Amino acid sequence: MTCCRVCGTKIEAFMSFGAMPIANGFLSPDEIGGEYFFELAPAFCDGCGMFQLIDQPAPEKMFHENYAFYSSTSRHMQTHFKDFAGMVIQRVFAGRTDPFVVELGSNDGIMLRNFKEAGYLHLGVEPSSNVADVAREQGIRTISEFFNLELAKKIVAEHGHADAVLSANVMCHIPDINGVAAGIAYLLKKDGVLMFEDPYLGSMIEKTSYDQIYDEHVFIFSGTSVGAAFGRHGLELIDLLPQTTHGGSMRYVLAPKGSHPISPNVSMILEKERAQGLHQPETYAAFKANCEQSRSDLVGLLRSLKEQGKRVVGYAATSKSTTVTNYCGIGPDLIEYISDTTPIKQGKLTPGTHIPVKPYETFQEKMPDYALLFAWNHAVEIFEKEQIFKAKGGKWITFVPQVGIVE
Numbered sequence: 001m002t003c004c005r006v007c008g009t010k011i012e013a014f015m016s017f018g019a020m021p022i023a024n025g026f027l028s029p030d031e032i033g034g035e036y037f038f039e040l041a042p043a044f045c046d047g048c049g050m051f052q053l054i055d056q057p058a059p060e061k062m063f064h065e066n067y068a069f070y071s072s073t074s075r076h077m078q079t080h081f082k083d084f085a086g087m088v089i090q091r092v093f094a095g096r097t098d099p100f101v102v103e104l105g106s107n108d109g110i111m112l113r114n115f116k117e118a119g120y121l122h123l124g125v126e127p128s129s130n131v132a133d134v135a136r137e138q139g140i141r142t143i144s145e146f147f148n149l150e151l152a153k154k155i156v157a158e159h160g161h162a163d164a165v166l167s168a169n170v171m172c173h174i175p176d177i178n179g180v181a182a183g184i185a186y187l188l189k190k191d192g193v194l195m196f197e198d199p200y201l202g203s204m205i206e207k208t209s210y211d212q213i214y215d216e217h218v219f220i221f222s223g224t225s226v227g228a229a230f231g232r233h234g235l236e237l238i239d240l241l242p243q244t245t246h247g248g249s250m251r252y253v254l255a256p257k258g259s260h261p262i263s264p265n266v267s268m269i270l271e272k273e274r275a276q277g278l279h280q281p282e283t284y285a286a287f288k289a290n291c292e293q294s295r296s297d298l299v300g301l302l303r304s305l306k307e308q309g310k311r312v313v314g315y316a317a318t319s320k321s322t323t324v325t326n327y328c329g330i331g332p333d334l335i336e337y338i339s340d341t342t343p344i345k346q347g348k349l350t351p352g353t354h355i356p357v358k359p360y361e362t363f364q365e366k367m368p369d370y371a372l373l374f375a376w377n378h379a380v381e382i383f384e385k386e387q388i389f390k391a392k393g394g395k396w397i398t399f400v401p402q403v404g405i406v407e
C-alpha cells in the first residue's frame with residue numbers, strides 16, 4: 001500500500017508510463033545494459049488533492065556526480081528571476097528594516113544575485129556543492145545542506161527569522177514536503193512571506209503535457225494541493241500568480257495564517273481548478289486517454305514520415321524528452337539523432353531509448369526535413385532562432401497541446 005506523502009491517505013496510480021530510466025541519465029554506448037529503470041506511475045490523492053509519483057528513485061540514482069544544471073545559462077531565465085526578485089523587494093521588503101531573504105535550492109545564484117547587488121541580507125541553501133560554489137565565487141552567501149526543520153533552527157540562531165523564503169522549480173522535487181514546510185514555518189517571521197513557483201497541474205492537464213512527469217518531479221502542484229499541504233503547518237495562500245515559464249507554472253504566495261490580506265486571485269484560481277475538475281478522478285482518466293492518443297498520434301506521424309523517406313531529428317535532449325521517447329517507444333529507428341547545446345550530453349545516448357545526442361553544429365550543417373521540438377516550452381525563442389531551418393524548407397513537429405506539424 002502506498003500513502004500520500006502529504007496527508008497519509010492511501011493512493012493508487014491512475015496510469016503508468018511504464019519502465020522509465022533516470023530522466024537525466026544520458027549514457028555512453030559502453031554503459032548500455034547497466035541502466036536503472038523504475039515504474040513511472042502518477043497518482044492523485046483524494047484526501048488532499050496532491051498529484052504525485054507512486055515511486056521515486058533514490059536520490060543517489062538521480063543526482064550523480066556529473067549532474068550539473070546551471071540555471072544561469074539561460075538568458076530568458078535570468079530575466080525571469082530578476083523580475084521575481086524585483087517583485088519580492090517591492091511587495092515584501094517595502095517598509096521593513098534590513099529584510100532577510102532565504103532561497104531554497106538557490107542553484108548558481110541566478111535569483112539571489114539580484115538581492116546581493118541591491119545590498120540585501122541573503123542566504124542560499126543549495127545541496128549540490130558544485131553549483132553552490134559558482135554562487136559563492138560571486139559573493140552570494142550559500143550553504144550546501146538539505147533544508148529541514150533542523151537546518152531552519154540553525155539559520156534562525158545565526159541570522160534570525162526570514163522576511164521572505166523563496167524557491168523556484170525546487171519544491172516539487174522534495175518528497176519530504178512536510179519536513180520542508182515545517183522548516184519554512186519556523187524560519188519565517190510572523191509576517192514573513194513564502195513564494196515559490198513550479199510547473200502547474202492545471203496547465204499540464206489542459207495541454208496534455210505529460211512530459212512534466214519524470215523522476216525529479218515527485219509532485220505536480222495546484223493551488224488546492226499547495227494550500228492543503230502548507231495549511232498543515234500554519235501557512236495560508238495569500239496569492240496565486242500564473243507564470244508562462246516551463247510551459248505553464250504557478251507562483252504560490254503564502255504567509256502565516258491571518259498575517260496578510262488574501263488576494264481575490266486565490267478564490268478565483270481555486271474556483272477555476274474546481275471547474276477544471278482537478279479534484280475528480282474522471283479528470284485523470286481523461287488525462288490518461290489523452291496521453292495515449294498523443295502517443296499514438298506522434299508515433300503514427302513519425303512512422304509515416306519515415307516511410308516517405310524523410311529525415312527526422314529531435315531538437316533539445318531534455319529530462320522531459322526522456323518521458324516522451326520511453327513512453328512512446330521512440331528510438332533511433334524513428335529519430336536519427338537529437339541535437340543539444342549541452343556539451344556533457346553530446347556524444348552520449350538518450351536514457352532508455354539510446355538515440356544519439358549530437359552537437360548543435362550537426363543540426364546546422366546538415367539540416368533535416370523535420371525537427372521534433374522536445375523543448376516545446378521554448379518554442380517562441382527557438383522558432384525565432386532557427387529561421388534558416390524554416391527558410392530551407394525544414395518543418396517543426398510538436399506534441400503539445402496536440403501532435404502536429406507546425407505550419
Ligand SMILES: [Zn+2]
Pocket residue numbers: 004005006007008009045046047048049050
Ligand atoms: Zn494527500
